[in-house]
Amino acid sequence: MAEAPVPVGLPRVPAQTRVPADAVRNVRVGRQGLYDARRTLVAYEVLFHSGEKDVSDRATSQVIASTFGTFGVDRIAGSRPVFISFTRAFLTGVIPIPVEPAGVVVEISATMMVDAELLAGVEGLRHDGYRIALCDYRGQPECSALLDLVDYVKVDVPAHPGWQLAELAARVTERGRDLIAGGIEDEPTLARVLELGFGLFQGPLLEKPTVLERRTLTPTQLVCVRLLRELADPELDIIRLEPTIGSDPGLALRLLRTANSAASGTMRQVSSLRQALVIIGPRRLRSWVVLILLEGPSNASPADGLWKVLARACACRVLAPDPVDDMAFTVGLLSGAAELLATPPEVVAEAAGVSREVRDALVSGLGGAGAALHAVLAHERDDDEGIAATGLAPYAVSHAYLESLSESLRLVEEIAGVSDS
Known part of the structure; x- marks a missing residue:
């Protein structure tokens, strides 16, 4: 049978996508090591931006998002635990903590007001498996009840004369808590x-604070608002959220990285956004959406060019020989994210922590998902010979892309409508 001709006048999307200025940003997170008596690095404390402490909810949100969603806790700390300072809102459950207890030590400032609400929140965190560190301890009597709930007590050594330091150390060791010497x-x-x-020991003698930096796509508020509405349904099938999340590459990359993180409770490499959503689950996803809104994400509308990424991902899924596993959708999504970031695809694959199969499809065009991606990219360049080289028919690719483009635009219109409702 003769191959059907390519329809005349099918729209082609320009290869370069206009990205809002606030949709891409450089994310920074500070870290400083904690060492044992043998001067072996055993943990990291992560800090706001330049290594300074900031006790606001927004700063805490940005530190969590950077540690787990942008860099990945494995990149920041390897297999070591990370100490993160949390505000009262997180400790009492007003703002949910979006990361699993494994590998996380929750820091509480000894200057925080201690009352029944805080103690109940800390007890709940301990019950959930989080380890707790009381920081900036100076022997405050109001912290006595907290000493029974924490695992570590950190003392800023330069702030105390020798006799006072000895007294504090004795008081803590009597309660059976581990002492951390800061400064x-x-x-x-x-x-x-x-x-x-x-x-445990921390200070410039052992290691000065350092700052890690990475270029990333920022999740959009409109997508997060829509997700919060849908997550309010207790009967929601989380898989239904995949297209909405896929319309926001910044959010999708963060969730892929989170699902791959050692602190997410799995050591598997994730091969698709759908698999990542199943691993994270509705409760953790809701926590991440709240955290992103607190963090102060981009106000850019997903209609400002980002819809092209969703169209590419959907077309890859349609054209892949096995669309059920949904890997091709993720490959298309990562390809679009790399373009938006002006970053090589292999760098984006590494940042997302996806499986080798996904990386090979994205970078080298291997497998059915790789062929689908190369065909879609060739279609966007108006390169029929490039499409034919993948073994796919130009007509089939054009048809799949048109359908995907229509679906992505419909979804973006729905999301944008959230702001008007």
Whole structure:
């Protein structure tokens, strides 16, 4: 049978997509190591941006999002735990913590008001499996009840004379808590706190704070608002949210990275956004959406060029030989994200932490998903020979892309309508 001719006048989307200026940004997170008595690095404390502490809800949200969603806790700390300072809203459950307990130590400032609500929140976190560290401890009497609930107590050594430091150390060790010495600047100070029973150490003598930076796509508020509405349905099948999340590459990349993180409760490599959603689950997804809104994400509308990424991903899914596994959708999504970030696809694949199969399809065009992606990219360039080289018919690719384009535009209109309702 003769191949059907390519229809005349089918729309082609320009290869370059206009991206709103606030949709792409450089994300920074500070970190400083904690060491044991043998000067072995055993954990990291993650800090807001330049290594300074910021106790606002927004700063905490940005630190969590950067650690788990942008970099991945494995990139920041490897298999070591991370210490993160949380505000009262997180500790009492007003703002849900979106990460699993594994690999996380929740820091509480000793300057925070201690009342029944805070103690109940901390007890709940311990019950859920989180480890707790009381920081900035100076012997405050109001922190006595917290000492029974925490695993670590951190003392800023330079802030205390020798006799007071010894008294604080004795008070903490009597309660069976592990001591962390902060602000270690020289060898005599390190020797002194070792004698007092401190077990973990932090300060410029061992390691100065450093700042990690990565270019990332910022999730949009409109998509998050729509997701919150849909997540309010207790009967929701989370898989139904895949197209909405796929319309926001920044959110999709963050969720892929989170699902692949060692702290998410799985050591598997994720091969699709759908698989990531199943791993994260509705409760954690809801927490992430709330966190993103608190973080202050981009106000850019998904209609400003980002719909092209969704159209590419949907077309890849239609054209893949096995659309059921949904890997091709994720390959198309990552390809679009790489274009928006002006970053090589292999860098985006590494940042998302996806499986080798997905990376090979994205970077080298291997497998059915890779062939589908290359065919769609050739269609966007108006390259019929490139399409034919993949083994797919230009007419079939054009038809799939048109349907996907129509679906992506419909979804974007629905999302944009959220702001008007």
